[in-house]
Amino acid sequence: MLWLANGDVVELGGGEEKTTNNRMELQAALEALHFLDTQVRVPIVLYTDSKYLINGITQWIEDWKRRGWLTAGKKPVLNQDLWSSLDQARRGLSIQWTYVPGHAGIPGNERADAIAVSFSKDRPIDLYAGPHADAPVIVTIPTDAQRTAASGGSKKRKGKPIGYLSLVGGELMRHDTWSECQRRVEGVFRARYRKFFDAHEAQEIARSWGVSPIE
Secondary structure, three states, rough: OOOOOOEEEOOOOOOOOOOOHHHHHHHHHHHHHHHHHOOOOOOOOEEEEHHHHHHHHHHHHHHHHHHHOOOOOOEEEOOOHHHHHHHHHHOOEEEEEEEEOOOOHHHHHHHHHHHHHHHOOOOOOOEEEEEEOOOOOOOOOHHHHOOOOHHOOOOOOOOOEEEEEEEEEEEEEEEEEEHHHHHHHHOOOEEEEEEEEHHHHHHHHHHHHHOOOOO
C-alpha cells in the first residue's frame, strides 16, 4: 500500500509459486520502489515489518557486495537476485527504511498483510487506487507506541551492550561481539537476535522468545 504525496493511495499486490516470506518481502519493496520511481522525486518513508529487509538493505548489503555476494560466513547470499535488483532500484532515491511490528493494529500494515494473504491463497481481492479518504483503510503514520509494541514498549538503552543473543532453529547462543552474532543470523530465515546490557535483560529476552536462558 502506497500513500502518495498528492494524497492518493495505491495498492499493489501479487504472488509467486514456490516462494518464501523473505522473497515476497523483498519483492514488495522492489515493486513499490519501481512504482515510485515514476513519480515526483520526493523523500520516501518505507514501512515494513521485515527486519530481514531492513537489516539487509541498511547494514549487510555493502559487505555482501564487497565480498562478492558472500555472507560473513563465506556462504552465498540468499535471494541475491532480489537484493541486487533492490540495490539498483534505490539509487537516486531518498529512502528512510522504518520498522513497524506486524499484527500491532497499524492500519497500513494490516491491510498489506490482508493483501499478501489473499494472493498467497489465490483469493480474489480488489486493489484500490484513488483518494485517501475513500481507501479501504485510512492510512496513518505509525505512532512511537505502535512501533515499539513488539518489544513491549521498552525504551532504548544507552551505552555499550555486554553481549548479543541469537536464536536459530530453536537454539539459543550468546555472543561477545556483534560480528559473531551477525555471522550466525545473517540471511537465516526466522533468525532472531538482540543485544543486551545486563544478565537480567538477557534472561528476559530468552524467556520472551520461549526458550530457557543461558546460565
